[in-house]
Amino acid sequence: MSEPILEVSGVAKTFVLHLRGGARLPVVSGAGFELFAGECVALGGPSGAGKSSLLKMVYGNYRVDQGAILVRDGDETVDVAHAAPRRLIRLRETAMGYVSQFLRVIPRVSALDVVAEPLIHDGVDREEALAKARALLARLNLPERLWSLPPATFSGGEQQRVNIARGLIAHRPLLLMDEPTASLDAANRAVVIGLIEEKKRAGVAILGIFHDAEVREAVCDRIIDVTEFAKAA
Template identity: 45%
Template sequence: MTILEIDSLRKTFKMHVVGGKRVVGLDDVSFDVEDGEFLAIVGESGSGKSSLLKCLYRTYIPSGGAIRFASTDGDVDLASCTEREMLALRDDEIGYASQFLDEIPRVPAVDVVARPLVEDGVPRPAARDTARDLLTELNLPEELHDAYPATFSGGERQRVNLARAIAPRPRLLLLDEPTSALDPETKAAAIDLLDRYLTDQTTVVGVFHNRDVVAQVADRVVVLDDAALQRVVDVEAYVDETSSDTERPKSEVGA
């Protein structure tokens, strides 16, 4: 079953500070996402990865095209639905973790993670227990569970952000570089947690820059370049076609 269908998606930015110059963020991108799969989005810096993810979450309003999402209440076009519809989907079915944590000041990390569970009707004590378990799995020291994320390092904040996003096990989870600020040990723990905690009922679309992470988590890979879709391949094919780059001298890679 297809849960997400991206059809001719376009996004153009108007740069008012440089005389209204238009910059293409996405150019006629189309692909499908199957229910329960883990789809990785890769590409060079500026290729459109984060723009694509933000269009899916409607942080950006697409300039054209369609994003058909198979909601539990019927198909919804995320590119054109109302703000009320989009907010309802974020509450009930679509989760998102950016690279940066944006939270209410003076709220302890455990409550940041527990909040979406409480909003889903989970009793507060049980929600906080789950939150502590997730934070522990992500190697956040126990003494920080009741501390304020505003005082945390970038990697610690990213762990809280990831835990909050996966806690309610949304039907569609969007991840924007979820492991970029993590040390190798915590990155491995995060990958393991994504595999164990999320079930087949959660479909994941994630932006990644690390080939090894992609190889461990993804089923298929969307490759973007210069705002356009280059190809969609199985993860095995992606690993095979990129492995030669790791075997060449650095001076030759990208030549």
């Protein structure tokens, strides 16, 4: 078997509640798993088990107390748990994508530009990037009349489709997804399932939280039970 795209080993995290007298809230302990190219793995467990926190640790939004989070970036392996901020930013630009539940964008920037921006940053010609953004937004059934408008004015489902398009438009070997279909109807969930399957066939390793059972069963190859890590915390 090839080397893993992602290797999580011995990861532990505790939140310190400074407004509660320094009370400590253990999240996970001894978390460990591997993720390989072309597979989609779900983080499973009830609300509060630490799924979103673990996903944010992999992306580097949360630092860990101990352990390693190794992400392959070309010929190099980067430990997200200990990487310098500049290296972490570079890793996100080359090796690691993220589709969060909520869209956070610069105000007054059109949906089309929001989606095309990762490709333009990768050096793709602007017109080519915009053409690919149009095709992706059309596939996700976002009305063309909205493409020139800032997505801050959109409904939750419309914003989520922009978020998905932005997260999927550029190739990243590792893709993190946090409930990507939470605000979507059945037709658009089916579109997202198709897009995820295409990413898998392209060799992308996907780690996500999929509360929608239909989506999870359609795209996930296995489930990691996060409660096992929470019990040890």
